[in-house]
Amino acid sequence: MNSVRRRLILLHRIPSVTRRMIYKLEQFDDTLLSLFSFTPSEISQFFSISIKEATLIYQQIRNVEIKSMLNEDEKLCHIVTKYDKEYPPLLKNIYDAPLVLYALGDLSLGHHLPSISVIGTRKPTVDAPRKLRHIIGPLLDKDWLIVSGLAYGIDSLAHQLTLQYKRKTISILGSGFYHIYPKQNISLFKQIVKIGLVLTEYPPNISPKRHHFPERNRIISGITKATLVIEATEKSGTLITVDQALEQGKDVYAVPGAPFIPETVGCHKMIQDGAKLIRCAEDILEEWKYL
Known part of the structure; x- marks a missing residue:
């Protein structure tokens, strides 16, 4: 699986990470990789959130259970991201378009x-x-x-x-x-x-x-x-x-x-x-x- 695509799906699944956060991260780093190396303090500063919220995101990114659930879901259904050719074209141009779809x-x-x-x-x-x-x-x-x-x-x-x-x-x-x-x-x-x-x-x-x-x-x-x-x-x-x-x-x-x-x-x-x-x-x- 494309690594950027995989990171997007993982971030999308984390309850503490909103679509707006992902949009902001993409503008800063279109590979989405940097968030995975941020410290809780850096996450807090980047998203202007509390250190408590930032620490939760830091932990969830590394949560093995979330990654395991993602692997199981890939067996159940198609997972389509905005990077994929299967993504509905008319949907791509709307404001706040979904980043990931399960199908x-x-x-x-x-x-x-x-x-x-x-x-x-x-x-x-x-x-x-x-x-x-x-x-x-x-x-x-x-x-x-x-x-x-x-x-x-x-x-x-x-x-x-x-x-x-x-x-x-x-x-x-x-x-x-x-x-x-x-x-x-x-x-x-x-x-x-x-x-x-x-x-x-x-x-x-x-x-x-x-x-x-x-x-x-x-x-x-x-x-x-x-x-x-x-x-x-x-x-x-x-x-x-x-x-x-x-x-x-x-x-x-x-x-x-x-x-x-x-x-x-x-x-x-x-x-x-x-x-x-x-x-x-x-x-x-x-x-x-x-x-």
């Missing part, structure tokens, strides 16, 4: 075009499956790739519809592979691994944390050129992904609905704020020609 399934799908991220509320209306089939179905017939997050609601429905069409889908997780969340979607996760791709920036042993999901959302929006919102309430977590998509310079599409239904209020607000109103698949296909 199960078909790595080539990270390069598949055309593709679109499909997101929405975790508590969709009874009309949501019909909306998805109406808008996404024709795209699947044209071999579009669907990206979503394996969450309850719209995410699950989008993945399920894609599998029904026997097409490809990418699922982005907010946890490691040993801790699939929600547990009710373990079967769906296994189906996606067989014919699609599952990605996460968290090592397999990492359980889901609340802050993981906003982090995960930047990958959902970043891995494609456009994000489609099927349903969203006014204060839906979906809006976090939409904000990230806009910050990344991605296109945002939203499906309208009856004005008195809470699950469409978020979509209407997005359209008022400039999202493209989507009535059918043809609207997306027209936009794709422009993109």
